[in-house]
Amino acid sequence: MDEFHRIRRLPPYVFETVNRAKAVARNEGADIVDLGMGNPDLPAPAHVLEKMKETLGKSRTDRYSSSKGITGLRRAQAAYYARRFGVKLNPETQIVATLGSKEGFANVAQAITAPGDVVLVPDPSYPIHAFGFLMAGGAVRSVPSEPTPEFFPALERAIAHSIPKPIAVVVCYPSNPTAFVADLDFYKDLVAFAKKHGIFILSDLAYAEVYFDGNPPPSVLQVPGAMDITVEFTSMSKTFSMAGWRMGFAVGNERLISALTRVKSYLDYGAFTPIQVAAAAALSGPEDCIREMRDIYTKRRDVLIDSFGRAGWQVPSPSASMFAWSPIPEPFREMGSVEFSKLLVEKASVAVSPGTGFGERGEGFVRIALVENEQRIRQAARNIRRFLDTGIETLHNVVPLANRR
DSSP states (O other), X not given: OOOOHHHHTSOOOHHHHHHHHHHHHHHTTOOOEEOSSOOOOSOOOHHXXXXXXXXXXXXXXXXXXXXXXXXXXXXXXXXXHHHHHOOOOOTTTSEEEESHHHHHHHHHHHHHOOTTOEEEEESSOOHHHHHHHHHTTOEEXXXXXXXXXXXXXXXXXXXXXXXXXXXXXXXXXXXXXXXXXXXXXXHXXXXXXXXXXXXXXXXXXXXXXXXXXXXXXXXXXXXXXXXXXXXXXXXXXXXXXXXXXXXXXXXXXXHHHHHHHHHHHHHOOOSOXXXXXXXXXXXXXXXXXXXXXXXXXXXXXXXXXXXXHHHTOOOOOOSBSSEEEEEOOGGGGGGOHHHHHHHHHHHHOEXXXXXXXXXXXXXXXXXXXXXXXXXXXXXXXXXXXXXXXXXXXXXXXXXXXXXXX
């Protein structure tokens, strides 16, 4: 039987290959140190949980909520942007609550994409950045993901060779998976470029608060005039360890927010009201929990870089996000990121995400998530050291590279 049209447009989900390897290993009794999925293991802040409990069962809270987000939540998000970025937002027209930033991205694609429309998407990048537009009937042209001077000539070439002209460019800084961070000068150039070519900017800022070394990432909306062409997505998932709560936001240009709000009004009634009330308390409450989260991830990053380095795997140190983006160790590079990730599960009981799952240019890399405590990260390093010391030629399920054709 033929695949449905939209399903045919989606490639195989490469992460599922590693997930199956994990399931097999666990069924055989292996203790897997899972550094694959970016799923925060920290608890949500106590004052957020208390607000949730306080709201549960109150009058009307079990009824349908507001699709665009309750007023108090949108006001709290506006206050956050004013406090953190110095950006003024109108809660009524420039903010809509989403069921996580992923849902927001997918639905803005539905809202603005006509069949055949082209969108410029970084490669490597988080999968929804591309597949949201593919599912909406659009087409994707890949551009580099690193915010360097070479980024803009690559965009110029992409626009020159795209028919029809692209409607938007996606950016994600701090980046998932690469952990690249953009500065305000880059965003100024990006806004000027987008205005010159008449395209929208779709910015994923989900990791705004997960930064190290005292360098908070900026928002593109800090650039004068960015509001004319930009919508930006943020999330409660990483900042407040509320991933399962599914709470995020889209903010920015009124036309884009209106389009997203209209699409969402046909698809959902918004998050459960007590979740929205608790999310407003998170955004308006004490920020000690955010600093504690940042300190924990900083320590984990430092332990990862040090212990993996001692094990023989030199991992570049990220300056933000909850990920390290690392080249595959040289002896294993030719086998590719999927096979290496499967091998790491089988032989070292460590799970990572294969880079090819984030785009063709992710091949040769893996993403390592800081979602286990320091002791478990050191355990992963010990396992990896034994694995690397074994040598590729002695692994029974690997064809020696010299014999490959």
